[in-house]
Amino acid sequence: MPTLLQIDFPFSGPFGEAMHQAMRSLAESIIEEPGLIWKIWTENAATQEAGGVYLFSDATAAQHYLEMHSARLTASGVTGIRAKLFSVNTPLSMICKGPIQ
């Protein structure tokens, strides 16, 4: 069952291309995580927030990643992490061209 993970948290930057440069190595490691299908990196310089939306192949992989990543964010000084795990409603998402497969 595909599982979606939403994470967001207060973030003071870097944003945009500077974020890309700072986090390229991290991104290259994240795509190798077990069960990860994709991640979209999110950022909002106006509200000083960042995060990600992830699709995993199953709930166990998503939960395991969330625990590891939350610990990593906390260790880097991030506080106020909000994370939610959801199942995907496949037929409704298919109607709306959702990239779930």
Next chain:
Amino acid sequence: MPTLLQIDFPFSGPFGEAMHQAMRSLAESIIEEPGLIWKIWTENAATQEAGGVYLFSDATAAQHYLEMHSARLTASGVTGIRAKLFSVNTPLSMICKGPIQ
């Protein structure tokens, strides 16, 4: 600039196939919304929540949809809506196979 919208809210069902049946017509209308590229429908029966993750072609379209959809959810009795708009960090998302194009 692609813009991601996260929405979630308390929800007591229906979930799964019953949700599909109840909301198929709504999904067919949502994919026609201006600027929408895709929507993934999210649900969590255990935590009694539902929502969606949307990708729009630009921030203006995302903001316009959010205002319309929030009013529609509120009119249907939904309270406690949490919505966040984010820019997409394109190069980091590309590394992580993010479906942003």
